[in-house]
Amino acid sequence: MTVQRTAASEPGYSLEHAVTTSCDREPIHRPDAIQPYGLLLVADSTTLTIIGGAGDIEGRLAPDWLGRPLPAILEVPTSRFHDEKHPSLSDLRVPGLKGETFSVLRHDQDTHILIELEPVEPHNLLTWDIFGEIDRTADRFERCPDTASVCRQGATIFQRLTGFDRVLVYRFMEDGTGRVVGESRNDAFPSLMNHHFPASDIPAQARALYLRNRIRVIPDITYEAASIRPPEAGLAGLNLSDVQLRSVSPIHLQYMANMGVRASASVSLVVDGVLWGLIACHNATPRRLSEDVRAACRTLAGVMSRQLRNKEELVTYQERLRLRNAMEFVTSHFDVRHPIESNLRSFMGELQSLFSCNGFAVISGETITATGVLPDSENLHKLHDWLRMGTNGGIFTSAMLGKDYPPAADWPERSAGILAITLPFRTPMCLIWSRVEIIQTIEWAGNPHKGDEDDDGVLRPRTSFKTWEQTIRGHSLRWTNEQKQAARRLRRVLIADYQTQQLRELNATLAATLEERESLLRQKDFLIREVNHRVQNSLQMVASFLKLQARSAANEETTTALTEAQHRIAAIGLVHRRLYRDEHFGVVDLGRYLEELMEELCSSLGEDWHQQLRLALFPIMISADRAINIGLVLTELVINASKYAYDGNAGPLHVGLAQTSDRLILTVSDQGECTPQLKGTGFGTRMMNAVVSSLAGTLTYTTLNPGLEAVMTLPLDSVLPTEADASTEAALSQIPYPYP
Structure with a gap:
């Protein structure tokens, strides 16, 4: 079922209006509990005495664990905890009481040492297989022509590696919303390709944790959280940001249940230290990811992130090179004997093609030379006057002109976004590249405007993820950073040419005067x-x-x-x-x-x-x-x-x-x-x-x-x-x- 809604009557609506919700206030990094498939030990960092823990420690590890030395429980020498060259305990394997073998993760936090114990799967990937998969994956990514191809390829690779029913590559947009840009699935779930998700679905503190913990697994959303105990240990509010076993917010668990997901895993895609997106894995039945598979996912996510950066940098470089060459071609053909205004009007076509647009105008005083789709002369003069008063550094860009300049809301079909260069000449000039509105139909995974907090103040997740369409008006294509930088360079070149021309005219006048x-x-x-x-x-x-x-x-x-x-x-x-x-x-x-x-x-x-x-x-x-x-x-x-x-x-x-x-x-x-x-x-x-x-x-x-x-x-x-x-x-x- 598809729910449709149009925003034609809401010209002021913008996708940039990220929803700030009550979810942003939830302390998800301090749940005071863990997921019960593993164990947690908390020890004093000075004495190494265990003062608290979570999970079935008595039944799976040691009946008398509380108050005992941590080295004794883990069966390692005390010196391992003071070895600054090898502080990690990830190479340890600790036997359990029920035939289990636990892997060890150590986290040092203020006056505490946190030890995660997770059961090791009996069937592990061979190291050679992991390296082979990484090599093959890197080669596939390398052959991808753009980021869209990398995302589609990445979804397929991660589904094959993890075995989950559906794998989504989810990208964060500039306004905090998310969009599915890659997908690989079976028939257990419907497609969410190209669907948008509101920013409130992944609040700010959750994004911070995704940046800190690059992989997150929920084997079964129906688990009962294992609280940290004993209460008298005073460990309430303990920061579990780095703990992979950390219990998940009940709101998120209900959110997953509403999507029909029983198990999930999230792998972070980090580009240049910024959370670019997530690889979201969904399964209709409980499913765990073994330690070796998680390690492979973490490595492949790093390979994919580097390829995403390379593809984006390539696109950026090509666009920057194209703009530079086009700008140099135009300005190098200016006739130095003619005024700048005359040269600009002589190269209207070349200047218009510099930035993709629907209309271009050169405004000088009361004179307008225009081509393409533009507002009428009266509105252009008023826009020019407004630009002269308000632009910062002589450059102004907008992809929603009706929001920045309210009169433009009346003619989005003629100009919904502009890039403008104002020139402080003796007769002020302005160059305007204009784009008409693009009527967009956005597919949301559910209604993005539905509140998550009822009248009683209790947070509740969205219950529907049916495709919900929204028509957005008053927007044009965005102006890229490369286009903005090229506009600044063009402005500097034109001002320098104008000053050179003024000096040339002044020198000619002085020469005649001196003669x-x-x-x-x-x-x-x-x-x-x-x-x-x-x-x-x-x-x-x-x-x-x-x-x-x-x-x-x-x-x-x-x-x-x-x-x-x-x-x-x-x-x-x-x-x-x-x-x-x-x-x-x-x-x-x-x-x-x-x-x-x-x-x-x-x-x-x-x-x-x-x-x-x-x-x-x-x-x-x-x-x-x-x-x-x-x-x-x-x-x-x-x-x-x-x-x-x-x-x-x-x-x-x-x-x-x-x-x-x-x-x-x-x-x-x-x-x-x-x-x-x-x-x-x-x-x-x-x-x-x-x-x-x-x-x-x-x-x-x-x-x-x-x-x-x-x-x-x-x-x-x-x-x-x-x-x-x-x-x-x-x-x-x-x-x-x-x-x-």
Whole structure:
């Protein structure tokens, strides 16, 4: 019988909504009892005295077991329990009272040692047979093309090995539900292939135990649990997580009974430390699995798990390689001369095929270029606005868009799932791959929504496992991790291409701007040098005029004044020539300039001064206008020394230029015997005082006996070149002509 139900009226329903049930709260790892087909001994880990146990120990092992030493009961030396190199006792075989032989499993737990005793089957598989079966099984798994084939092959192999009526390969899905992906059976049970089971059927703590204990056997679900005794031993709540004989939850036993199962075994499939699924074995009659068969199952499950991982990794690798090659093909054919948006629109088909989808759109501002099945333009613009506000890292994926973006619930037939890349360009862009809904009919082994707890609060398992169908709407195919990673790589590539393009455009603009500026600079340089030539001619004309006037002057005072003016004009002319001869207009090496100025002054004052002049000039770059002022002051000081110290004749003269941490010091000293005039009121003195004051400096005089020393001190901030003075481009951009 098939029960049908449709979820068409429930667009918000999702298989990801795993059911959290009261079963999750059941302490199944502390049942205080074992299955009675074996025995359990609990001993003190320090004294090795047996303090408790479970099962028919008196009738099957030793009547007086309680309080006796554990080594004596097991007939092994005490040293075996303290041998750190060989702590396991799995090689032991302990004889019983009824002709039984027990295998031994040891578990160390806090202050207790737990010993499991399980009767050994008389007919064991030969070791050679086990190895042969493992080898043949591994070869079959190796030839399987995919995980589905491995699961089908695994079900057949485990049914043949265990002899159970039905063997299911049960896989855990991402939402905690389970699905049967492999099956091998006889006529004792109906098929459950492709059926789904709700997450509540195997609660979280049960999955944790399956990960811890890789194989679990229930030989007969009708057993009566053997409690741990005696009660006064204080062993209630003992953790039996590692004990294979651990009693099973009554709810699970009833669950198995409702399925018509009398005996079961579960073997864990663990891939990379995660519980991938289970091999579930069901039998209609009681059935045990011997120790050697369990060992073979455990080994084959490990082989199968590795093959499952290999097949999944192969699929992942192939998908990743396909996506990488497809993405590189698209992006490598972009035309660097065209904008990114234009390239994206030119490769719409290639981009759409990058991820399997029903529609693809490129949204840029108000422009939409789309192909395939998609929502209308208005809804796409609204979706784009929502994506820009909420996506994390520029990538958004959804296989149930109506849940994440409620307006999309109205058009699942046009878009039920999307993969979107938002690009933070100057004009924001978005790439959207869209998938329409896939109407799924899920076959459940019973109603997954039926509660497991009645009004009285008592847990009860499901009673029906008839096929129950449910139609799921509003879902699209899931986007794989490889597709999400490829989307992130594509986004990085597109952003890098966009930035490269922006830099290329900026470089082109800068190159054009620089070329235009170079042309302007060449024009300005020509004009400036032309103006300089004319200024130099004008200064020479004035100097020549002053020289003629000095020769024809009627008195000595007028001659002296005209000569001093001639010297001052020579200083200005020298700075002007230096200004337009140096590499950097507007910046002058003061030490070099003062040296050339003194050479010119000595030539003007008389050749004898060349022999008397001593220079100690520190090189320092200063602005040209400051150099002119300092040159005028130096000229005036030298003229005063010639005039007052040596009465117009040549004499020893020292000129020094030095720099301290924050000051510039100019020193002019002579050794003349004439009386110096320190407080003159003439034009030269007033000019020097005004210039020094404009530079925020000081001018002091010191009598040397004989001679006089003049010291001008200037703060460096007032003379150093500014950024506008430091380069030709900056200077000329602010000064179209040297002298308007």
